[in-house]
Amino acid sequence: MNRKKFLQLSIWTPLALIMQPLKSWSIDTPAFASNENVLYYKKGDAAYELLRNGFNKRINKYPRVIAKCLNEKGVAEAILLAKQNRLSIAVKSSGHCMEGFSCNNDGMVINLSELNTIEWLNEETVRVGPACTLSMLYAALLPKHKIIPGGSCAGVAIGGLTLGGGYGLLSRKFGLTCDSLKSVNMVDGKGQLHTGSANSNLLWACKGGNNGNFGVVTALTFTLHQAPPTMQSFKFRAYKLDTARARNILKNWFEWTKLLPPQCFSAFVLNRNTAYVLLTNTGELTPSTKKFIDAMKSISDKSTNTTKMPLQAALKNYYGRQYPLYFKNASAGLYKGFSDIEGCIDEVIQQVHATNGMIFQINTLGGNIQNPAFESNAAFAHRSYTYFSELQTYWDQPAQQKKCMDSFQKVQALIAGNGVTAQYRNYPDVLFSNWANAYYGKNYNRLVDMKKLYDPENVFKFEQSI
Numbered sequence: 531m532n533r534k535k536f537l538q539l540s541i542w543t544p545l546a547l548i549m550q551p552l553k554s555w556s557i558d559t560p561a562f563a564s565n566e567n568v569l570y571y572k573k574g575d576a577a578y579e580l581l582r583n584g585f586n587k588r589i590n591k592y593p594r595v596i597a598k599c600l601n602e603k604g605v606a607e608a609i610l611l612a613k614q615n616r617l618s619i620a621v622k623s624s625g626h627c628m629e630g631f632s633c634n635n636d637g638m639v640i641n642l643s644e645l646n647t648i649e650w651l652n653e654e655t656v657r658v659g660p661a662c663t664l665s666m667l668y669a670a671l672l673p674k675h676k677i678i679p680g681g682s683c684a685g686v687a688i689g690g691l692t693l694g695g696g697y698g699l700l701s702r703k704f705g706l707t708c709d710s711l712k713s714v715n716m717v718d719g720k721g722q723l724h725t726g727s728a729n730s731n732l733l734w735a736c737k738g739g740n741n742g743n744f745g746v747v748t749a750l751t752f753t754l755h756q757a758p759p760t761m762q763s764f765k766f767r768a769y770k771l772d773t774a775r776a777r778n779i780l781k782n783w784f785e786w787t788k789l790l791p792p793q794c795f796s797a798f799v800l801n802r803n804t805a806y807v808l809l810t811n812t813g814e815l816t817p818s819t820k821k822f823i824d825a826m827k828s829i830s831d832k833s834t835n836t837t838k839m840p841l842q843a844a845l846k847n848y849y850g851r852q853y854p855l856y857f858k859n860a861s862a863g864l865y866k867g868f869s870d871i872e873g874c875i876d877e878v879i880q881q882v883h884a885t886n887g888m889i890f891q892i893n894t895l896g897g898n899i900q901n902p903a904f905e906s907n908a909a910f911a912h913r914s915y916t917y918f919s920e921l922q923t924y925w926d927q928p929a930q931q932k933k934c935m936d937s938f939q940k941v942q943a944l945i946a947g948n949g950v951t952a953q954y955r956n957y958p959d960v961l962f963s964n965w966a967n968a969y970y971g972k973n974y975n976r977l978v979d980m981k982k983l984y985d986p987e988n989v990f991k992f993e994q995s996i
């Protein structure tokens with residue numbers, strides 16, 4: 531976007547705030563007094579701990595100040611105050627970032643938890659606050675037979691999910707979450723509000739390239755889809771696997787998933803020496819889906835399925851745990867097929883077999899995610915990859931962490947060593963060496979230009995920020 535257009539889009543600038551004198555740093559100065567737009571919290575305040583925490587108990591950071599913003603104006607006020615006091619800003623909608631990028635040490639966290647409303651603009655369009663969680667969203671949309679293709683976990687917020695892409699059980703049918711995004715409001719690093727709508731650079735960036743990088747997204751407007759009325763799920767389990775059998779099931783899964791129509795999602799999940807294949811289907815069973823089912827039955831030990839359930843009830847089966855956990859979960863590569871991991875898969879399987887609490891999972895992408903119209907309008911750079919892998923490891927006590935993390939790193943090194951380079955930004959890993967290219971690919975330089983435009987002083991800063 532050129533500078534003229536950028537200035538036109540700037541809706542308002544709180545001049546009074548810009549003109550405030552610089553204050554020497556102390557959260558107790560009157561500048562940090564809470565008001566009707568924003569509430570400020572510091573260490574020792576009763577709410578500080580609650581607001582500081584994220585979903586991952588492994589990560590503990592202590593911001594100098596938490597600005598709980600009550601509206602867009604509050605966001606702008608907080609940004610300007612952070613600038614005046616030379617505090618880096620992290621942005622938090624729900625705190626589900628797997629590496630804790632929505633919190634920081636010694637900076638300011640802009641907490642958006644109050645911006646969580648859903649406003650119906652018409653029957654096909656909703657404006658949603660960034661902290662609206664997926665369970666809130668589905669509960670509002672599905673009774674009206676509408677849906678946005680979001681993720682599966684109940685507590686994830688639409689803000690971070692959409693800004694990094696967003697995939698889930700319905701993405702092959704409708705595209706990524708960000709592909710349904712129609713417009714956004716964003717307050718930039720200068721405290722200026724912008725609206726990004728059709729064909730704007732800003733909207734493009736917010737479709738996969740703007741997790742906390744150069745502004746605070748305060749509202750997201752989505753085009754809705756007609757929700758499929760039902761979903762049916764199938765599980766094919768295999769037990770006591772040795773490496774050869776686990777590999778064979780995975781290889782077959784890659785082959786057979788190529789047959790699945792867009793209404794289906796599938797995942798391969800390996801946990802120690804047990805594996806299961808999940809299949810979900812939101813339409814009639816097509817002949818090719820039936821072939822997939824037969825193939826999976828023939829290589830598994832046990833198969834189960836649900837009946838066709840109303841979509842809202844079916845999605846609840848995937849809501850997951852909703853309280854903070856000790857874990858490491860990260861993207862373990864975007865793949866085009868089995869050959870991308872063939873050279874390292876035996877060692878990966880052996881490492882998963884040997885590690886208590888470790889899960890290696892591969893999910894189908896493809897389908898409508900590859901719609902060329904979506905590709906040209908979004909910063910999400912990896913649509914040619916039809917599979918997304920995530921590595922997870924969970925533990926109960928901090929003392930178990932080192933062993934789990936070491937094992938995790940071994941698997942990541944095996945996969946990287948096999949030449950896998952593309953990664954999904956919503957599942958970051960602080961140890962990715964070439965994260966800029968891994969997350970954003972060919973779109974990185976365009977995003978850097980937007981950073982220069984919207985946040986030239988680099989106020990929004992974290993371990994892997996642009």
Ligand SMILES: Cc1cc2nc3c(=O)[nH]c(=O)nc-3n(C[C@H](O)[C@H](O)[C@H](O)COP(=O)(O)OP(=O)(O)OC[C@H]3O[C@@H](n4cnc5c(N)ncnc54)[C@H](O)[C@@H]3O)c2cc1C
Binds near residue numbers: 585685686694
């Ligand atoms: C249990 C669990 C299940 C998950 N399931 C899925 C899934 O099914 N599909 C999927 O695609 N992903 C999934 N994810 C990953 C999820 O999409 C990312 O963690 C996402 O970034 C979370 O966004 P959030 O707003 O909830 O979290 P936050 O931690 O608040 O934010 C995540 C990132 O986005 C930035 N951000 C958040 N809000 C804003 C905003 N308003 N403006 C600017 N930047 C912002 C933050 O600064 C941070 O970098 C899951 C994560 C977890 C922990």
